Amino acid sequence: MFKKILVAEDIESINQGVHSILERLQVQHISHAQYCDDALLRIKRAIYDKNPFELLICDLSFKKDHRNVTLSSGQELIALLKKEQPNLKIIVFTIEDHPQIASTLINDCEVEGYVLKNRKGLAELEEAIKKVAQNKSYISPQLATTLKRNNLVVLPEYEIQLLTHLANGLTQDQIELHFKKQGITPNSRSAIEKRLKDLRDDFNAQTTVHLVTIVKDLQLI
Amino acid sequence: MFKKILVAEDIESINQGVHSILERLQVQHISHAQYCDDALLRIKRAIYDKNPFELLICDLSFKKDHRNVTLSSGQELIALLKKEQPNLKIIVFTIEDHPQIASTLINDCEVEGYVLKNRKGLAELEEAIKKVAQNKSYISPQLATTLKRNNLVVLPEYEIQLLTHLANGLTQDQIELHFKKQGITPNSRSAIEKRLKDLRDDFNAQTTVHLVTIVKDLQLI
DNA sequence: ACATCCCTTACGGAAATCCGTAAGGGATTG
DNA sequence: CAATCCCTTACGGATTTCCGTAAGGGATGT
Numbered sequence: 194m195f196k197k198i199l200v201a202e203d204i205e206s207i208n209q210g211v212h213s214i215l216e217r218l219q220v221q222h223i224s225h226a227q228y229c230d231d232a233l234l235r236i237k238r239a240i241y242d243k244n245p246f247e248l249l250i251c252d253l254s255f256k257k258d259h260r261n262v263t264l265s266s267g268q269e270l271i272a273l274l275k276k277e278q279p280n281l282k283i284i285v286f287t288i289e290d291h292p293q294i295a296s297t298l299i300n301d302c303e304v305e306g307y308v309l310k311n312r313k314g315l316a317e318l319e320e321a322i323k324k325v326a327q328n329k330s331y332i333s334p335q336l337a338t339t340l341k342r343n344n345l346v347v348l349p350e351y352e353i354q355l356l357t358h359l360a361n362g363l364t365q366d367q368i369e370l371h372f373k374k375q376g377i378t379p380n381s382r383s384a385i386e387k388r389l390k391d392l393r394d395d396f397n398a399q400t401t402v403h404l405v406t407i408v409k410d411l412q413l414i
Numbered sequence: 415m416f417k418k419i420l421v422a423e424d425i426e427s428i429n430q431g432v433h434s435i436l437e438r439l440q441v442q443h444i445s446h447a448q449y450c451d452d453a454l455l456r457i458k459r460a461i462y463d464k465n466p467f468e469l470l471i472c473d474l475s476f477k478k479d480h481r482n483v484t485l486s487s488g489q490e491l492i493a494l495l496k497k498e499q500p501n502l503k504i505i506v507f508t509i510e511d512h513p514q515i516a517s518t519l520i521n522d523c524e525v526e527g528y529v530l531k532n533r534k535g536l537a538e539l540e541e542a543i544k545k546v547a548q549n550k551s552y553i554s555p556q557l558a559t560t561l562k563r564n565n566l567v568v569l570p571e572y573e574i575q576l577l578t579h580l581a582n583g584l585t586q587d588q589i590e591l592h593f594k595k596q597g598i599t600p601n602s603r604s605a606i607e608k609r610l611k612d613l614r615d616d617f618n619a620q621t622t623v624h625l626v627t628i629v630k631d632l633q634l635i
Numbered sequence: 636a637c638a639t640c641c642c643t644t645a646c647g648g649a650a651a652t653c654c655g656t657a658a659g660g661g662a663t664t665g
Numbered sequence: 666c667a668a669t670c671c672c673t674t675a676c677g678g679a680t681t682t683c684c685g686t687a688a689g690g691g692a693t694g695t
């Protein structure tokens with residue numbers, strides 16, 4: 194079992210719940226951070242002290258308050274940490290069940306666990322901690338099944354840019370111009386139209402407005 | 415102070431936190447419901463038993479699981495309850511800080527309290543319970559300030575329909591036709607165009623796609 | 636080399652949207 | 666009653682988007 198764990202989570206009542214589990218698992222050093230910035234500092238400090246954390250249990254969304262923070266989300270924190278301390282195990286503990294977001298963290302950021310805060314969340318978290326301590330990984334069952342069958346759509350960077358510009362109010366002419374300035378290809382009017390047509394087909398969108406709302410709902414842009 | 419309180423909340427660790435507060439406030443009867451349907455049943459039953467609840471502390475979002483539920487959100491529950499037991503006090507305790515949603519609950523559904531689950535959430539909840547027990551109302555400070563200055567936009571039903579149809583892939587021609595069938599006026603092509611132009615101006619949208627993404631982000635549709 | 640495939644670009648016409656103007660019809664007000 | 670205001674509708678032209686066709690170029694395979 195882990196000896197030194199950091200919990201990054203801003204809601205106190207959930208912190209209490211997590212803490213009680215860690216105590217039951219007889220974790221010796223339990224630290225808490227209510228801000229992402231704090232979490233990063235503590236982890237850096239622990240490395241400097243030659244006594245690094247072994248596991249981070251991390252929420253994704255942190256409420257803003259009066260404090261100025263540079264890291265506002267768990268995603269940013271995790272992305273940094275994988276450079277700072279690659280051997281640090283990470284379990285995401287969040288209410289966020291959107292497959293797109295979970296998939297990015299699991300596959301790209303390579304977190305070791307992803308646990309949903311639901312009715313049985315704490316029990317699952319305990320399970321996850323045990324698994325990860327054995328060098329296995331853990332993903333909440335509901336999420337695991339949807340991730341498997343849900344053949345996730347990942348939009349290529351080009352399509353993301355195209356749709357984002359549309360959503361932000363650029364006309365196709367403006368996008369063509371912009372792509373030419375930035376050296377992004379293809380940038381002809383024709384190609385842009387064709388991509389949009391293909392995307393409409395792919396997503397069964399009747400109009401371009403429809404298309405943009407669909408990809409926004411799917412959080413692809 | 416209240417003697418009989420129901421807590422509708424699906425995440426166990428938060429339930430624990432709320433429970434500990436209610437105990438400190440020496441509430442005699444504390445009930446919990448992990449599903450909206452359960453909450454409704456318990457409240458009805460309590461009325462039938464001539465021993466109704468005095469206060470409901472209610473989350474908004476409830477995770478779906480294997481159980482079939484008819485009420486899937488706190489909003490639906492609250493809307494029903496205000497008919498079922500008009501004198502029941504309600505405090506919303508949620509992570510949802512979108513002013514649009516909060517405003518609807520506070521002004522339309524007339525809940526007595528709206529507390530955000532943030533770093534000081536439990537302390538605020540305690541404060542709210544005390545206030546509401548004195549027939550006052552309570553709104554989380556952060557929210558209260560934004561609600562005041564944020565001169566909330568409320569879109570008339572007609573505009574909501576128009577934009578929703580656009581977002582769902584109808585062309586302006588199809589919308590004109592649809593409005594005529596439904597007897598919704600104005601339904602001329604011209605009027606539809608004019609409304610969209612006005613809306614684009616109101617929201618500083620460059621294009622119609624832009625407009626739709628803006629109102630979707632604001633959760634106006 | 637040649638054929639094939641895939642992608643980009645170009646072009647032209649159809650369709651949809653955008654925009655301004657103007658006419659008509661209620662409601663309000665002097 | 667007349668004047669005014671506001672909204673709806675109609676219409677025409679400009680702009681934008683949509684769609685099909687075709688030409689050109691690079692990569693791959695035979």
